[in-house]
Amino acid sequence: MKPGLKVLDEIPKWNVVAWTSLIAGYVNNDCASEAIRVFKDMESLNVEPNEITLVHVLVACARSRDLGTGKLVHSRVRQLGYDPFVSSCNPNLVLATAIFDMYAKCGNLNTARDLFDKMPKRNLVVWNSMIASYNQYGQAEEAVGVFSDLLVSGFDPDKATFLSVISACGKLGDLALGQSFHAYVLKMNICNDVAVGTALVDMYAKSGDAESARKVFSDLKTKDTKAWTSMIIGLAMHGHGEEALTTFKRMQEDAAASPDQITYIGVLSACSHVGLVEEGQRHFTEMRNVYGIEPTIEHYGCMVDLLS
DNA sequence: TTAGGGTTAG
Numbered sequence: 001m002k003p004g005l006k007v008l009d010e011i012p013k014w015n016v017v018a019w020t021s022l023i024a025g026y027v028n029n030d031c032a033s034e035a036i037r038v039f040k041d042m043e044s045l046n047v048e049p050n051e052i053t054l055v056h057v058l059v060a061c062a063r064s065r066d067l068g069t070g071k072l073v074h075s076r077v078r079q080l081g082y083d084p085f086v087s088s089c090n091p092n093l094v095l096a097t098a099i100f101d102m103y104a105k106c107g108n109l110n111t112a113r114d115l116f117d118k119m120p121k122r123n124l125v126v127w128n129s130m131i132a133s134y135n136q137y138g139q140a141e142e143a144v145g146v147f148s149d150l151l152v153s154g155f156d157p158d159k160a161t162f163l164s165v166i167s168a169c170g171k172l173g174d175l176a177l178g179q180s181f182h183a184y185v186l187k188m189n190i191c192n193d194v195a196v197g198t199a200l201v202d203m204y205a206k207s208g209d210a211e212s213a214r215k216v217f218s219d220l221k222t223k224d225t226k227a228w229t230s231m232i233i234g235l236a237m238h239g240h241g242e243e244a245l246t247t248f249k250r251m252q253e254d255a256a257a258s259p260d261q262i263t264y265i266g267v268l269s270a271c272s273h274v275g276l277v278e279e280g281q282r283h284f285t286e287m288r289n290v291y292g293i294e295p296t297i298e299h300y301g302c303m304v305d306l307l308s
Numbered sequence: 309t310t311a312g313g314g315t316t317a318g
Contacts, residue, residue, distance in 0.1 A: 017309065020309060020310090021309065024309070024310085050309095050310095051310075052309055052310045053309090053310095054310095055309095055310050055311065056309090056310075056311095058311090059310095059311065059312085062311095062312090092310085093311090094310050094311055094312085095310080095311090097311055097312050098310085098311055098312075100312090101311075101312055101313090123312085124313075125311080125312045125313045126312070126313080127313085128312090128313035128314075129312065129313050130313095131313085132313060132314065135314095158313085158314095159313095159314070160313045160314045161313080161314085162314085162315095163313090163314035163315045164313085164314065164315080166315075167314085167315055167316090170315095194315090195314065195315050196314090196315075197315090198315050198316065199314080199315040199316090200315090201315090201316090202315065202316060203315095225316085226315065226316050227315090227316085228316090229316045229317085230315075230316045231316095232316095233316065233317070234316090260316095261317085262316055262317050262318095263316085263317095265316095265317055265318080266316085266317080269317095296317095296318090297318085298317065298318060301318090
């Protein structure tokens with residue numbers, strides 16, 4: 001359905017506000033690629049975007065990880081004289097953040113970092129976005145580095161900050177640093193939060209401390225899909241295949257969480273580690289027939305390992 | 309009419 005286009009046919013000439021509202025509507029309804037298409041239509045009809053239009057389109061590019069269009073929009077920003085990164089007494093911070101975040105979300109970290117350093121004013125969300133992007137795109141060390149800069153700058157990290165840096169510790173296998181973050185979130189009293197707990201389980205498992213991973217996991221009052229999955233994968237990754245499978249059985253008995261594609265990567269790899277061919281085949285079938293999860297290339301990879 | 313942050317796999 002393209003409700004906007006129907007309206008479009010009926011209105012001979014739209015102004016920039018109308019176009020912008022349509023684009024914003026698509027962005028706010030999770031139709032980022034549709035928003036980008038509308039923006040391109042608008043451009044081809046020579047309606048000049050304003051700063052607000054550009055913000056919405058940049059958000060759309062970030063959400064759909066469309067770096068190519070994002071760069072075009074960025075040059076359009078400069079062309080129209082709106083560049084918030086050139087010295088100006090009153091830079092548009094919303095636009096600056098939208099440009100930065102587009103590069104960060106699309107994984108162009110060098111440009112994102114350059115803009116981050118030039119940002120006219122930084123708040124905690126911008127810091128968190130920089131840290132999260134480094135972590136997500138495999139630069140865990142940089143994520144931790146920006147975290148220390150954040151402390152030096154006098155900001156107070158919050159839950160989102162810790163989710164990223166705890167995850168980064170797991171990727172680095174830095175147990176000591178992970179433990180210090182654990183102490184920090186205990187003091188902040190956000191340890192019972194299921195997301196924080198999940199990040200800790202993952203960190204401890206990846207750092208080789210299975211006992212602490214189990215402890216954090218069992219202390220969690222509510223366990224969602226991601227929490228169960230982290231525990232199962234953490235056990236499977238470190239040679240506790242049997243325990244991973246009994247944990248998966250408990251998960252299936254928990255009405256509050258149901259397995260997803262990622263859970264099954266853990267389950268199937270546990271079966272292959274332990275050499276349980278039939279159980280692996282049974283889980284593969286169950287994944288499709290009971291949970292309606294279509295296998296991905298990773299699932300097939302686990303099955304190949306299992307059968308070879 | 310204006311944005312933006314998070315954990316699980318690969």
